[in-house]
Amino acid sequence: MKQQIAIKTAVVIGNTITLECSPADCDKARAVIDEGKPLAAVIGTASQKRSLSANAYAWTLMNQLAAKINRPVLDIYRDLIRDIGGSSALVTLRADAAKAFKNGWESKGDGWQVHKLDEMTTPQGTFYNLQCWYGSSQFNPSQMHRLIELIVQECQQQGIPTMTPEEISKLKGLTDDADPQ
Template identity: 30%
Template sequence: MKFTGKLKQPIIDYLSGRMAVLFEPNEDFRQAYEELKGCDKLSFEIKPYRAKRSLDANAYYWVLITKLAKKISISNLELHNMMLRMYGQAEIIEGKAVYLTIPDTEEAERKVNNATDYHLQATSQVREGNDGIMYRTYKLLRGSHTYNTEEMARLIDGLVQCCKDAGIPDSDIASPDEKRILKERYGVDIG
Protein backbone atom coordinates (compact mmCIF):
# COMPACT_ATOMS: atom_id res chain seq x y z
CA MET A 1 0.00 0.00 0.00
CA LYS A 2 1.28 3.42 -0.92
CA PHE A 3 -0.15 6.70 0.25
CA THR A 4 0.73 10.35 -0.16
CA GLY A 5 0.08 12.98 2.46
CA LYS A 6 1.60 15.28 5.05
CA LEU A 7 3.50 14.68 8.26
CA LYS A 8 1.95 16.51 11.20
CA GLN A 9 3.64 17.63 14.41
CA PRO A 10 5.06 14.70 16.39
CA ILE A 11 3.46 13.74 19.69
CA ILE A 12 5.83 12.92 22.54
CA ASP A 13 4.74 10.72 25.43
CA TYR A 14 6.36 12.47 28.38
CA LEU A 15 6.26 9.35 30.58
CA SER A 16 8.06 7.04 28.15
CA GLY A 17 9.82 9.70 26.05
CA ARG A 18 8.68 7.90 22.89
CA MET A 19 7.49 9.81 19.89
CA ALA A 20 4.41 9.14 17.74
CA VAL A 21 4.09 10.66 14.31
CA LEU A 22 0.78 11.73 12.82
CA PHE A 23 0.36 11.26 9.08
CA GLU A 24 -2.51 12.92 7.22
CA PRO A 25 -3.11 10.88 4.05
CA ASN A 26 -4.46 12.40 0.84
CA GLU A 27 -6.18 9.12 -0.02
CA ASP A 28 -8.89 7.27 1.90
CA PHE A 29 -6.95 5.29 4.52
CA ARG A 30 -9.89 3.56 6.27
CA GLN A 31 -9.65 0.17 4.54
CA ALA A 32 -5.86 0.02 5.02
CA TYR A 33 -6.30 0.94 8.69
CA GLU A 34 -8.83 -1.86 9.21
CA GLU A 35 -6.47 -4.39 7.59
CA LEU A 36 -3.40 -3.28 9.54
CA LYS A 37 -4.66 -2.18 12.96
CA GLY A 38 -3.97 -5.56 14.59
CA CYS A 39 -0.37 -5.81 13.38
CA ASP A 40 2.29 -5.55 16.09
CA LYS A 41 4.96 -4.31 13.72
CA LEU A 42 4.76 -2.39 10.42
CA SER A 43 7.34 -1.13 7.96
CA PHE A 44 7.25 2.48 6.74
CA GLU A 45 9.21 4.44 4.18
CA ILE A 46 8.76 8.20 4.21
CA LYS A 47 10.31 10.33 1.49
CA PRO A 48 9.47 13.53 -0.38
CA TYR A 49 6.82 13.06 -3.05
CA ARG A 50 7.96 13.32 -6.67
CA ALA A 51 5.66 12.83 -9.63
CA LYS A 52 6.51 9.72 -11.61
CA ARG A 53 6.73 9.79 -15.36
CA SER A 54 3.82 8.23 -17.18
CA LEU A 55 3.82 5.09 -19.26
CA ASP A 56 2.78 7.31 -22.19
CA ALA A 57 6.15 9.07 -22.04
CA ASN A 58 7.95 5.73 -21.80
CA ALA A 59 6.04 4.29 -24.77
CA TYR A 60 6.77 7.41 -26.83
CA TYR A 61 10.46 7.20 -25.89
CA TRP A 62 10.70 3.61 -27.16
CA VAL A 63 8.87 4.44 -30.40
CA LEU A 64 11.48 7.13 -31.08
CA ILE A 65 14.33 4.83 -30.03
CA THR A 66 13.12 2.27 -32.58
CA LYS A 67 12.86 4.87 -35.39
CA LEU A 68 16.29 6.37 -34.74
CA ALA A 69 18.02 3.02 -34.20
CA LYS A 70 16.69 1.83 -37.57
CA LYS A 71 17.79 5.07 -39.24
CA ILE A 72 21.38 4.86 -37.93
CA SER A 73 21.58 1.03 -38.10
CA ILE A 74 22.22 0.12 -34.47
CA SER A 75 20.23 -1.92 -31.94
CA ASN A 76 17.55 -0.33 -29.76
CA LEU A 77 19.52 -1.33 -26.65
CA GLU A 78 22.72 0.27 -27.90
CA LEU A 79 20.87 3.50 -28.71
CA HIS A 80 19.07 3.46 -25.35
CA ASN A 81 22.42 3.17 -23.56
CA MET A 82 23.82 6.01 -25.69
CA MET A 83 20.86 8.22 -24.74
CA LEU A 84 21.32 7.42 -21.05
CA ARG A 85 25.00 8.37 -21.31
CA MET A 86 24.13 11.69 -22.95
CA TYR A 87 20.96 12.68 -21.07
CA GLY A 88 20.62 10.22 -18.19
CA GLN A 89 21.09 10.33 -14.45
CA ALA A 90 23.96 8.94 -12.39
CA GLU A 91 23.26 6.47 -9.61
CA ILE A 92 23.84 8.36 -6.35
CA ILE A 93 24.48 6.69 -2.99
CA GLU A 94 25.03 8.87 0.08
CA GLY A 95 25.43 11.92 -2.14
CA LYS A 96 28.14 10.42 -4.34
CA ALA A 97 28.12 8.97 -7.86
CA VAL A 98 28.85 5.24 -8.09
CA TYR A 99 31.86 4.08 -10.13
CA LEU A 100 33.20 0.65 -10.99
CA THR A 101 36.03 -0.78 -13.02
CA ILE A 102 35.87 -3.50 -15.64
CA PRO A 103 38.45 -4.86 -18.08
CA ASP A 104 39.20 -2.38 -20.87
CA THR A 105 38.47 -4.75 -23.75
CA GLU A 106 36.35 -4.64 -26.89
CA GLU A 107 34.24 -7.52 -25.55
CA ALA A 108 33.52 -5.66 -22.30
CA GLU A 109 32.65 -2.49 -24.24
CA ARG A 110 30.28 -4.42 -26.51
CA LYS A 111 28.57 -5.95 -23.47
CA VAL A 112 28.23 -2.54 -21.77
CA ASN A 113 26.77 -1.00 -24.94
CA ASN A 114 24.03 -3.64 -25.16
CA ALA A 115 23.32 -4.16 -21.46
CA THR A 116 19.74 -4.20 -20.18
CA ASP A 117 20.27 -4.88 -16.47
CA TYR A 118 22.75 -2.06 -15.88
CA HIS A 119 23.85 1.13 -17.64
CA LEU A 120 27.43 2.39 -17.58
CA GLN A 121 29.21 5.46 -18.89
CA ALA A 122 32.91 5.08 -19.67
CA THR A 123 35.34 7.59 -18.19
CA SER A 124 38.82 8.40 -19.47
CA GLN A 125 40.37 6.74 -16.41
CA VAL A 126 42.25 3.53 -17.30
CA ARG A 127 44.72 1.76 -14.99
CA GLU A 128 46.65 -1.47 -14.90
CA GLY A 129 45.46 -3.97 -12.31
CA ASN A 130 47.66 -6.22 -10.16
CA ASP A 131 46.87 -9.00 -12.64
CA GLY A 132 48.46 -7.03 -15.53
CA ILE A 133 45.07 -6.37 -17.18
CA MET A 134 44.02 -2.82 -18.09
CA TYR A 135 40.80 -1.67 -16.40
CA ARG A 136 38.52 1.24 -17.33
CA THR A 137 36.44 3.13 -14.78
CA TYR A 138 32.73 3.49 -15.55
CA LYS A 139 30.03 5.61 -13.93
CA LEU A 140 26.87 3.69 -13.01
CA LEU A 141 23.71 5.25 -14.48
CA ARG A 142 20.14 4.81 -13.27
CA GLY A 143 17.71 2.96 -15.51
CA SER A 144 15.14 5.24 -17.15
CA HIS A 145 12.33 3.28 -15.44
CA THR A 146 13.35 5.12 -12.23
CA TYR A 147 13.06 8.61 -13.77
CA ASN A 148 10.52 11.16 -12.61
CA THR A 149 8.66 13.41 -15.06
CA GLU A 150 11.41 16.04 -15.24
CA GLU A 151 14.20 13.50 -15.78
CA MET A 152 12.19 11.66 -18.44
CA ALA A 153 11.41 14.95 -20.22
CA ARG A 154 15.14 15.71 -20.42
CA LEU A 155 15.81 12.24 -21.86
CA ILE A 156 13.02 12.60 -24.45
CA ASP A 157 14.15 16.15 -25.36
CA GLY A 158 17.62 14.81 -26.09
CA LEU A 159 16.27 11.91 -28.12
CA VAL A 160 14.01 14.20 -30.14
CA GLN A 161 17.01 16.42 -30.97
CA CYS A 162 19.02 13.36 -32.05
CA CYS A 163 16.12 12.30 -34.30
CA LYS A 164 16.06 15.77 -35.90
CA ASP A 165 19.86 15.73 -36.33
CA ALA A 166 19.57 12.35 -38.08
CA GLY A 167 17.08 13.81 -40.55
CA ILE A 168 13.92 12.17 -39.27
CA PRO A 169 11.05 14.47 -40.33
CA ASP A 170 9.06 16.23 -37.57
CA SER A 171 5.91 14.48 -38.81
CA ASP A 172 7.57 11.11 -38.06
CA ILE A 173 8.73 12.28 -34.63
CA ALA A 174 5.24 13.23 -33.40
CA SER A 175 1.80 14.10 -34.69
CA PRO A 176 0.41 17.57 -33.86
CA ASP A 177 -1.73 15.99 -31.13
CA GLU A 178 1.25 14.11 -29.65
CA LYS A 179 3.30 17.33 -29.71
CA ARG A 180 0.59 19.16 -27.77
CA ILE A 181 0.31 16.39 -25.16
CA LEU A 182 4.09 16.15 -24.73
CA LYS A 183 4.33 19.92 -24.28
CA GLU A 184 1.44 20.08 -21.77
CA ARG A 185 2.31 17.02 -19.69
CA TYR A 186 6.09 16.83 -19.82
CA GLY A 187 7.38 20.19 -21.03
CA VAL A 188 8.86 18.54 -24.14
CA ASP A 189 8.76 21.03 -27.02
CA ILE A 190 9.21 19.32 -30.38
CA GLY A 191 8.51 22.46 -32.40
Protein backbone atom coordinates in the same frame (compact mmCIF):
# COMPACT_ATOMS: atom_id res chain seq x y z
CA MET B 1 8.33 -7.02 6.50
CA LYS B 2 8.55 -3.55 4.94
CA GLN B 3 5.88 -1.76 2.95
CA GLN B 4 5.74 1.58 1.16
CA ILE B 5 2.48 3.51 1.26
CA ALA B 6 1.22 6.77 -0.22
CA ILE B 7 -0.10 9.23 2.36
CA LYS B 8 -3.10 11.33 1.31
CA THR B 9 -3.10 13.54 4.41
CA ALA B 10 -1.23 13.66 7.69
CA VAL B 11 -2.31 15.36 10.92
CA VAL B 12 0.00 15.97 13.86
CA ILE B 13 -1.56 16.59 17.28
CA GLY B 14 1.02 16.69 20.06
CA ASN B 15 3.06 13.51 19.77
CA THR B 16 0.44 11.67 17.71
CA ILE B 17 0.52 11.46 13.91
CA THR B 18 -2.58 10.32 12.06
CA LEU B 19 -2.19 9.26 8.43
CA GLU B 20 -4.86 8.85 5.78
CA CYS B 21 -4.12 6.48 2.90
CA SER B 22 -5.96 4.34 0.37
CA PRO B 23 -7.66 1.14 1.55
CA ALA B 24 -4.97 -0.94 -0.18
CA ASP B 25 -2.18 1.00 1.55
CA CYS B 26 -3.99 0.68 4.89
CA ASP B 27 -4.05 -3.08 4.38
CA LYS B 28 -0.29 -3.02 3.74
CA ALA B 29 0.32 -1.01 6.92
CA ARG B 30 -2.02 -3.25 8.93
CA ALA B 31 -0.12 -6.37 7.79
CA VAL B 32 3.12 -4.90 9.16
CA ILE B 33 1.48 -3.74 12.41
CA ASP B 34 -0.17 -7.14 12.92
CA GLU B 35 3.25 -8.80 13.02
CA GLY B 36 3.52 -7.37 16.53
CA LYS B 37 7.17 -6.37 16.11
CA PRO B 38 8.62 -2.95 16.99
CA LEU B 39 7.95 -0.48 14.17
CA ALA B 40 10.12 2.11 12.46
CA ALA B 41 9.07 4.61 9.81
CA VAL B 42 10.76 6.77 7.21
CA ILE B 43 8.82 9.72 5.86
CA GLY B 44 9.61 11.98 2.94
CA THR B 45 8.01 13.88 0.12
CA ALA B 46 6.65 11.98 -2.85
CA SER B 47 8.37 12.74 -6.13
CA GLN B 48 6.59 12.83 -9.43
CA LYS B 49 7.48 9.83 -11.56
CA ARG B 50 7.82 9.99 -15.30
CA SER B 51 4.73 8.92 -17.15
CA LEU B 52 4.03 5.91 -19.27
CA SER B 53 2.89 8.17 -22.12
CA ALA B 54 6.29 9.89 -22.16
CA ASN B 55 8.03 6.52 -21.98
CA ALA B 56 5.90 5.10 -24.80
CA TYR B 57 6.66 8.12 -26.98
CA ALA B 58 10.40 7.78 -26.32
CA TRP B 59 10.38 4.10 -27.35
CA THR B 60 8.21 4.78 -30.41
CA LEU B 61 10.70 7.35 -31.65
CA MET B 62 13.74 5.20 -30.83
CA ASN B 63 12.23 2.28 -32.76
CA GLN B 64 11.62 4.52 -35.78
CA LEU B 65 15.17 5.85 -35.54
CA ALA B 66 16.60 2.33 -35.25
CA ALA B 67 14.74 1.25 -38.39
CA LYS B 68 15.86 4.35 -40.30
CA ILE B 69 19.58 4.08 -39.45
CA ASN B 70 19.67 0.27 -39.27
CA ARG B 71 21.02 0.18 -35.72
CA PRO B 72 19.73 -1.83 -32.73
CA VAL B 73 17.25 0.19 -30.68
CA LEU B 74 18.95 -0.84 -27.42
CA ASP B 75 22.26 0.60 -28.64
CA ILE B 76 20.53 3.91 -29.34
CA TYR B 77 18.82 3.87 -25.94
CA ARG B 78 22.00 3.00 -24.03
CA ASP B 79 23.98 5.73 -25.83
CA LEU B 80 21.36 8.38 -25.08
CA ILE B 81 21.09 7.38 -21.40
CA ARG B 82 24.73 8.37 -20.96
CA ASP B 83 23.94 11.91 -22.15
CA ILE B 84 21.47 12.66 -19.35
CA GLY B 85 22.88 14.68 -16.48
CA GLY B 86 22.55 13.19 -13.01
CA SER B 87 21.89 9.69 -14.33
CA SER B 88 25.10 8.05 -13.14
CA ALA B 89 27.19 7.38 -10.07
CA LEU B 90 30.91 6.82 -9.63
CA VAL B 91 31.95 3.72 -7.72
CA THR B 92 35.37 2.41 -6.70
CA LEU B 93 35.64 -1.35 -6.16
CA ARG B 94 38.26 -4.00 -5.78
CA ALA B 95 38.98 -5.46 -9.21
CA ASP B 96 37.95 -8.94 -8.07
CA ALA B 97 34.46 -7.66 -7.16
CA ALA B 98 33.90 -5.60 -10.32
CA LYS B 99 32.51 -8.36 -12.54
CA ALA B 100 29.87 -9.45 -10.01
CA PHE B 101 28.94 -5.81 -9.37
CA LYS B 102 28.62 -5.10 -13.11
CA ASN B 103 26.44 -8.19 -13.64
CA GLY B 104 24.16 -7.23 -10.75
CA TRP B 105 23.89 -3.57 -11.82
CA GLU B 106 23.22 -4.32 -15.48
CA SER B 107 20.63 -6.98 -14.62
CA LYS B 108 18.30 -4.20 -13.41
CA GLY B 109 17.33 -3.17 -16.94
CA ASP B 110 18.44 -2.34 -20.46
CA GLY B 111 19.64 1.18 -19.63
CA TRP B 112 21.64 0.21 -16.53
CA GLN B 113 25.30 0.30 -17.58
CA VAL B 114 28.75 0.08 -16.04
CA HIS B 115 31.93 1.37 -17.71
CA LYS B 116 35.42 1.09 -16.26
CA LEU B 117 37.05 4.52 -16.14
CA ASP B 118 40.44 3.54 -14.80
CA GLU B 119 42.41 1.09 -12.71
CA MET B 120 44.56 1.73 -9.64
CA THR B 121 47.09 -0.66 -8.20
CA THR B 122 47.79 -0.19 -4.49
CA PRO B 123 49.47 -2.29 -1.80
CA GLN B 124 45.93 -3.39 -0.82
CA GLY B 125 45.18 -4.66 -4.32
CA THR B 126 43.87 -3.45 -7.65
CA PHE B 127 40.82 -1.18 -7.71
CA TYR B 128 38.57 -0.02 -10.55
CA ASN B 129 36.79 3.31 -10.84
CA LEU B 130 33.45 2.61 -12.50
CA GLN B 131 30.82 4.93 -13.91
CA CYS B 132 27.38 3.41 -13.39
CA TRP B 133 24.35 4.72 -15.30
CA TYR B 134 20.78 4.24 -14.10
CA GLY B 135 18.11 3.25 -16.58
CA SER B 136 15.32 5.64 -17.51
CA SER B 137 12.97 3.82 -15.12
CA GLN B 138 14.72 5.86 -12.43
CA PHE B 139 14.47 9.20 -14.25
CA ASN B 140 12.51 12.11 -12.83
CA PRO B 141 10.30 14.14 -15.20
CA SER B 142 13.10 16.60 -15.99
CA GLN B 143 15.52 13.83 -16.97
CA MET B 144 12.84 12.08 -19.02
CA HIS B 145 12.07 15.35 -20.79
CA ARG B 146 15.78 15.72 -21.62
CA LEU B 147 15.92 12.14 -22.94
CA ILE B 148 12.95 12.82 -25.22
CA GLU B 149 14.59 16.06 -26.41
CA LEU B 150 17.73 14.11 -27.39
CA ILE B 151 15.68 11.45 -29.17
CA VAL B 152 13.70 14.13 -31.03
CA GLN B 153 16.94 15.81 -32.15
CA GLU B 154 18.25 12.51 -33.50
CA CYS B 155 14.96 11.80 -35.28
CA GLN B 156 14.77 15.28 -36.83
CA GLN B 157 18.30 14.85 -38.20
CA GLN B 158 17.02 11.71 -39.97
CA GLY B 159 13.81 13.34 -41.24
CA ILE B 160 11.57 11.37 -38.87
CA PRO B 161 8.45 13.36 -37.92
CA THR B 162 8.08 14.19 -34.22
CA MET B 163 5.66 16.03 -31.97
CA THR B 164 6.07 19.78 -31.62
CA PRO B 165 7.69 21.09 -28.41
CA GLU B 166 4.20 22.17 -27.27
CA GLU B 167 2.79 18.67 -27.81
CA ILE B 168 5.76 17.11 -26.03
CA SER B 169 5.32 19.44 -23.06
CA LYS B 170 1.76 18.13 -22.67
CA LEU B 171 2.84 14.50 -22.33
CA LYS B 172 1.74 13.28 -18.93
CA GLY B 173 4.40 13.73 -16.27
CA LEU B 174 6.95 15.82 -18.16
CA THR B 175 6.05 19.26 -16.79
CA ASP B 176 4.24 20.67 -13.79
CA ASP B 177 1.37 21.91 -15.96
CA ALA B 178 0.92 18.60 -17.82
CA ASP B 179 -2.45 16.89 -17.69
CA PRO B 180 -2.49 14.86 -14.44
CA GLN B 181 -4.75 12.15 -15.86
